[in-house]
Amino acid sequence: xxxxxxxxxxxxxxxxxxxxxxxxxxxxxxxxxxxxxxxxxxxxxxxxxxxxxxxxxxxxxxxxxxxxxx
Numbered sequence: 001x002x003x004x005x006x007x008x009x010x011x012x013x014x015x016x017x018x019x020x021x022x023x024x025x026x027x028x029x030x031x032x033x034x035x036x037x038x039x040x041x042x043x044x045x046x047x048x049x050x051x052x053x054x055x056x057x058x059x060x061x062x063x064x065x066x067x068x069x070x
Contacts (some may be wrong), residue, residue, distance in 0.1 A: 025051075032056050037063065 012018050032040065032055050043056040 028052065028055055029059075032059055 008018060008020070028051065032043070032052065035043070035056075037060060040056040040060045044053050044060070047053050047056070
């Protein structure tokens with residue numbers, strides 16, 4: 001195991017998070033928030049990446065909930 005991976009393992013052991021994974025998730029969230037509802041539905045229905053489908057679904061549900069409260 002090289003030094004970089006060892007540091008990632010130690011950080012994960014103490015914090016429970018992986019900084020590279022956290023950055024990837026945040027970048028994906030920011031990207032998908034920019035899309036309109038119909039694009040998010042299309043991603044939910046046909047994107048091969050499960051995490052993108054789930055993120056799109058969460059964003060769409062948040063938007064629907066917010067609209068319901070207005």
